Amino acid sequence: MTWLLPLPVAIPLLAAALVAAGDHVTPRIVQNAIAVLAPAAATGFSFWIMLETQHGLLIHWYGGWHPIGNLAIGIGFVGDSLGAGMAVLSCTLVTLALVYSLTYMRESSRLFDVLMLVFCGAMAGFSLTGDLFNMFVWFELMGVAAYALAGFKVEELGPLQGAVNFAITNTAGAYLILMGIGLLYARTGALNFAQIGHFLATHPSDRLVVVAFTLVLIGFLVKAAIVPFHWWLADAHAAAPAPVCVLFSGAMVELGLFAIARIYWTVFSGGLHAHQGDVRSLLVWIGVVTALVGAVMCFLQRHLKRLLAFSTIAHSGTMLVGIGLLGAKGLAGTANLILSHGFLKAGLFLAAGIVLLRLRDIDELRLHGAGRNLRWERALWFAAAIGLIGFPYVGVFVGHSLVDEEASGQGFAWVPPLLLVAEAVSAGAILRAGARVFLGWGPKRDPLLSWEPEESPPERSASVPLLLAVTTVTVAIGLVMSVIPGLQVRIENGAERFVDRSAYAARVLHAKSTPAPPHLPFAIEVAKPESWAYGIGAAVLAFAFAAAGLWYRRLPELVLGGIVRGLGPPVRALRAAHSGIIGDYLLWLTIGATVVGGAWAFSLR
Amino acid sequence: MNFLAYGVAGWICIVGLYGAIVSKNLIHLALCLTVIQSSTYVLLLSVGYRHHGTAPIYKGIRLGTNTVDPIVQSLALTDIVISVTVIALILALALDVHKKLGTADPDEVVELQG
Known part of the structure; x- marks a missing residue:
């Protein structure tokens, strides 16, 4: 079954080449068919990989270069449940976004599809790779496609600002990652996750390893939009077309977090084992700060897409807490959160795109009451917003309760209430915006909210029923994530295997098969009373903040x-x-890197 | 172990980052990014350097001859390819900014804030 692994990467990239080569030559309908079927096929194969990985890791060595002894000679793809899950999420969102774009971006050139397909292939490769430098290459490929997509409407200033800030901060972050990779290679002579991890676990760690960890961590924190590296996200989201925002918020940011979890658990967990407590405190702290900053900024926005972008930052902080607690349960919570949040936020961005199309504006105050007749859009907007609150058994509920459980179990009892507030404030802002636009509630002016420029709407020729259908499917998938029978127990099982470094290394380097996992039931887990309390509390608070x-x-x-x-x-x-201003963002990047490095210098000696 | 090359790499990175932070021109900013990028090359190549090592071309040399590490060189090459793409994209965006605003000052490219 190892031949499956390259397919989710190869199919979209080949399709991208095909569409680009056939631009203006092959008929439009063929181009569209390729652009939609390729990511759909990639989704199917990723899903197949995910099913196969239930029985253990799936490994493909390119060119048949199998490892000898402890040496990984070639570059390998290593599929595990969570990585394959990230590929499924990315490819599904690309498919939905491309179906949406069939009519939404009809007038734009086919190069839009090409960039989306490259983005899709890069995200799948990033999720499945087992090699550090290979991961960096996918990271950069993903970046290049994303920068170009953010600035797709280059004739306007907003997209230019978004793309420039996005490209420059992320490129600076990428160079930090490359330096970290260089240092790790210098120390271990390896680029394969399992091999580096094995070396670090069996040799004493020193400052060089800590510096390398810091550089790689900060590079991926930039991608994951964690405070103080989050600035680019809001600029890029506000300006990018709605289908592109879907991928940015739903998959790309989460892939930055996924990379942190992947690299910590396969590479550093052995070597930095003695410093686990310090790593945990740092990640949990910046995660909580990110959640709160994102929530407050979200509440101050009136540009719908920018508001949603800050809500993504708030959720990204919560997800980082789940990873940063360094436990399997928290990681499972984050994985669940990534799935449900990915689809719900995607649905909200798609709905915002329809609002921009039909009402010719995207500003909460200027649209006051303008959406009274958009019944279906209203229902979708509120459904997705409620899904993001974490009401029992709806949307992000399971993810949140797992993160909360892990936090309480690890002695971070102060974390869940703060995350609850962040959640409620950001969901409250989305509800407030919906109430103003679709119900006409509240005053028409509000000095609290930032001033926003206008955005040029997309073509009027778009077919609204198709857009609504795609949005409905997306929101519906997100809403049911907490009640899919057997999903929670499978994610928890996947997370437990994800954090087992030695089993991963044994499988990758020595092809040792792991014992077959127990048969997992298809049942919906019963929520604990405190999870109920948190869910209902978050809902009450969210409506209170909206009011x-x-x-x-x-x-x-x-x-x-x-x-x-x-x-x-x-x-x-x-x-x-x-x-x-980009200079400020880079200064923050430097300060953040210095602070993290300084914190390590004191704590990890 | 020669620390000079590592120090040089760190220094180039900091200089490039400083230049990017204070830059008043997007093209200058893009070049500052390439300065940061070259620090990663210095780092990678010094990681792979061996004293009295020859180029890692194995045709026509005796078995057991000391060569420098070819892997870091291929990493540097790969990164050159990727970064050229990114820098080209940023330069293209800089041109669009100049077309739109008549200036390439990044401080002027502010439509969304707060």
Whole structure:
């Protein structure tokens, strides 16, 4: 079955070449068919890989260069359940986005499809690779396609700003990763995850390993939009076309987090075992800060796509907490969260795209009440927003409760309440925007929200029923993620195998087969009482924040004044920090890297 | 073990990053990125350097001859290819910015903020 592994990468890349070569030559319908069928086939094969990996890792050595002794000579793809799951998510979202674009981006050139297909292949390769440098190459390929897609409408200033900031910060991050790879290679003479991990686990670690870890970590944190490396995300999302935002928010950011988990568990977990506690505290702290910063900034936006972008940052922080707790349960929570959030956020971006198409604007205040007649769009928007709250058995619920359980179990009892607040604030902002646009609630003016420029809408010729159908499918998949029978137990099992470094190394380097996993039931896990409490609490808070966002000026003068005096200065400072200037972003990148490095210098001696 | 090359790599990286932070021109900024990028080459090549090693071309040399590490060279080559693409894209965006605004100052390319 190892021949399956290259297919999710090869099919989209070949299709991209085919579409690019046939531009203006082959009929439009053939081009469209290739552009939709290729990612659909990649989805199918990734799903097949995911099913196969239930029985153990799937390994493909390119050119038949099998490892000898402890030496991995060739480059291999190593499919495991979570990695294959990331490939399934990425390819599914690309398929949905391309079907949506059939009509939404009809007037644009076919090069749009080509870039999307390259993006798809790169994401699949990134999820399945077992080699550090290979991962870097997929990272860069993914980046190049993404920068070009972010700036697709180059005739406007917003997309230019988004693409420039995105490209420059991520390129700087990529160079940090490459340096880290260079240092690791210098120390271990290896590029294969399993081989580096084996070397580090069997030799004493020193500062060089810590520096390499820091460089690689920061590079991927930039991609994962973690504070203080998150600035590019909002600029890129606000300006990119809706189907592109789907991939950015739903898959690309999460792949940055996936890379951190992958590299920590296969490469560093043995060598840095003694410093596990410090790594855990750092990742959990920046995760919580990211969740809160993203949520507050989300609440201050009126540009719908930018609002959703900051909500992605908030969720990315929660996901990092799940990974950073360095436990299988937290990792399973993050994996579940990535799936449900990916589809729900994708659905919201697609709905925002329809709003832009039909109402010719994307600004919450200018659209006040304009969406009263868009019944279906309204239902989708609110359904997806509620899915993101984490109400029991809806959307992100299971992911959140697993992360919360792990946090409480590890002695981070203060984390779940803060994540709950972040969740509620960002979901509240989405609900508030929906209430204003689709119901016409609340005032037409709000000095709290940032000023936003207009965005040129897409072609009017788009077929709205098709767009609505794609959006409905996307939202529906996201909503049921917590009640798919057997999914939770499979993800937990996959996460347990994901964090087992020695079993991974034995399988990759020595082709040792692992004992067959137990037969897993197809059942829906019963939620714990505290998870119920968190879910309902988050829902109540989210609606309260939404109402507060709409009608906060009806609060008594005394209360309002107190809030303004207390929260005004920090919020103003936070907003001023999101200056949109690339030099500032790079400065933050440097400061963040220095702070992380400095923290290590004190704690990891 | 020669630390000089590592120090040089670190220095080039910091210089490039400083240039990128204070840059007032997008083309200059793109070049600063290539400066950061060249620091990774210095690092990679010094990692693979062997004293008295010859080029890793195995045709026509005796078995057991000391050569430098070919893997880091192929890493550097691969990265040159990738980075050329990225830099070309950033330069193209810089041209579009100049067409639109009449300036390539990155501080002027601000439509969305806050």
